[in-house]
Amino acid sequence: MTRHQISEKNITVIGGGPSGMMAAISAAKQGAKVIRVIEKNPALGRKLLATGNGRCNLTNINCSDASETLQFFNSIGLLTRVEDEGRVYPYSGQAAAVQEILVNSLRDLQVKVYCGMEVEYIDRIGASFLIKIKDHKPIETDVLILASGGKAGPQYGSTGDGYRWVKALGHTVVSPRPSLVRLVSNLAFFKELKGVRAKGCAKLMRMNQVVEQETGEIQFTEDGLSGICIFNLSKHYAKGDMVQIDLMPDFSDEILEELLLSRVQDLENRSIKELLSGMINKKLVSVVLKEIALEQESRAGKLRRKEIQRIISILKRWQISIIGTKGWKEAQVTSGGVKLSEVDLLTMESKIVPNLYLAGELLDVDEKCGGYNLQWAWSSGMIAGKSAAAAISEK
Numbered sequence: 001m002t003r004h005q006i007s008e009k010n011i012t013v014i015g016g017g018p019s020g021m022m023a024a025i026s027a028a029k030q031g032a033k034v035i036r037v038i039e040k041n042p043a044l045g046r047k048l049l050a051t052g053n054g055r056c057n058l059t060n061i062n063c064s065d066a067s068e069t070l071q072f073f074n075s076i077g078l079l080t081r082v083e084d085e086g087r088v089y090p091y092s093g094q095a096a097a098v099q100e101i102l103v104n105s106l107r108d109l110q111v112k113v114y115c116g117m118e119v120e121y122i123d124r125i126g127a128s129f130l131i132k133i134k135d136h137k138p139i140e141t142d143v144l145i146l147a148s149g150g151k152a153g154p155q156y157g158s159t160g161d162g163y164r165w166v167k168a169l170g171h172t173v174v175s176p177r178p179s180l181v182r183l184v185s186n187l188a189f190f191k192e193l194k195g196v197r198a199k200g201c202a203k204l205m206r207m208n209q210v211v212e213q214e215t216g217e218i219q220f221t222e223d224g225l226s227g228i229c230i231f232n233l234s235k236h237y238a239k240g241d242m243v244q245i246d247l248m249p250d251f252s253d254e255i256l257e258e259l260l261l262s263r264v265q266d267l268e269n270r271s272i273k274e275l276l277s278g279m280i281n282k283k284l285v286s287v288v289l290k291e292i293a294l295e296q297e298s299r300a301g302k303l304r305r306k307e308i309q310r311i312i313s314i315l316k317r318w319q320i321s322i323i324g325t326k327g328w329k330e331a332q333v334t335s336g337g338v339k340l341s342e343v344d345l346l347t348m349e350s351k352i353v354p355n356l357y358l359a360g361e362l363l364d365v366d367e368k369c370g371g372y373n374l375q376w377a378w379s380s381g382m383i384a385g386k387s388a389a390a391a392i393s394e395k
């Protein structure tokens with residue numbers, strides 16, 4: 001790493017989440033001397049503690065930047081392990097380990113951390129910035145890194161404040177909406193299906209066309225669908241979309257027909273309900289049979305070919321109407337944010353406001369589940385921190 005001679009000009013990072021902590025550490029490692037982090041929560045990285053169900057899926061080895069992230073975490077003392085689908089977790093299985101190690105690094109690098117301080121607005125004075133903080137004196141900074149997140153998970157501190165500041169500074173914000181979130185349906189049968197989990201394929205359908213599809217565990221809740229594959233579909237959801245579920249993705253229509261016909265022959269005295277039990281979840285059996293208006297208790301042997309086709313159709317292409325997504329409190333990330341074309345992605349500096357850098361979820365970037373969103377926070381934070389330090393350096 002080339003170290004420049006660094007002036008006493010200062011860098012202020014607003015937001016002490018993953019992207020903000022990474023930005024401050026990178027700026028300090030690059031040699032910047034006066035760095036502050038301002039965080040409104042009483043402690044840094046509150047959302048980080050909740051990630052990956054408390055285990056923090058910090059990156060994915062399938063990301064192009066994953067090796068740099070892993071090298072960084074290794075250098076600050078974190079041991080990691082790779083799990084299914086390339087998901088990387090701290091070896092200890094604790095998100096707290098990631099948060100602590102970042103906080104310790106900030107301390108070692110003498111970054112000044114101010115928690116419990118809520119930024120209200122930002123003014124431009126000449127080439128620098130004046131930061132107005134609730135119940136505190138304003139502070140001035142030469143270089144500003146905004147890492148205040150989006151609107152997802154407001155209970156962890158990210159309430160979309162940054163959108164107001166960047167708009168006032170001249171940026172465009174792509175309308176934010178909740179992503180990686182449950183899909184809601186008003187179909188009455190969901191009450192009966194609460195808690196059911198089925199391995200299958202879910203397709204997001206718009207005007208009979210597949211928008212996106214995901215295979216994995218589909219979870220049924222009292223008011224809709226959940227599970228990682230549904231979260232990934234929610235990223236693409238638009239009003240009017242439906243979800244089509246294939247409950248038997250390992251069987252083609254033809255093989256399923258053969259299977260059902262042979263079961264009808266072998267189990268002709270059983271009820272239709274009993275015929276399907278043992279193939280799919282019992283609670284799903286009664287719901288799907290009601291959906292295609294077949295009497296559950298009728299004798300399987302009485303099933304005609306047309307009725308078997310109806311069973312195949314619902315097992316393979318069950319259409320579920322969706323009325324929307326759950327809200328910000330349940331969402332894991334924000335879709336939308338600061339327009340990417342207004343930011344130089346090689347430095348993360350604003351193309352509109354010199355000396356302003358942006359990182360993390362505040363920007364219009366949202367990825368699927370699996371460690372990809374934190375990876376964006378680390379990568380963008382690292383670039384913003386390094387570039388901000390370089391900007392105040394005297395070569």
Ligand SMILES: Cc1cc2nc3c(=O)[nH]c(=O)nc-3n(C[C@H](O)[C@H](O)[C@H](O)COP(=O)(O)OP(=O)(O)OC[C@H]3O[C@@H](n4cnc5c(N)ncnc54)[C@H](O)[C@@H]3O)c2cc1C
Binds near residue numbers: 020044058156371
């Ligand atoms: C429950 C949950 C689980 C998740 N699990 C994963 C996972 O396992 N893997 C993954 O890759 N991603 C996961 N994510 C997404 C991931 O947490 C985010 O992508 C990431 O935290 C974004 O980092 P950030 O630093 O940009 O923003 P944030 O983490 O939102 O941090 C922004 C910080 O800015 C502070 N702030 C905001 N406004 C102000 C203000 N006015 N003044 C001062 N400070 C302010 C906030 O308090 C906050 O600390 C999960 C998200 C949630 C909600």
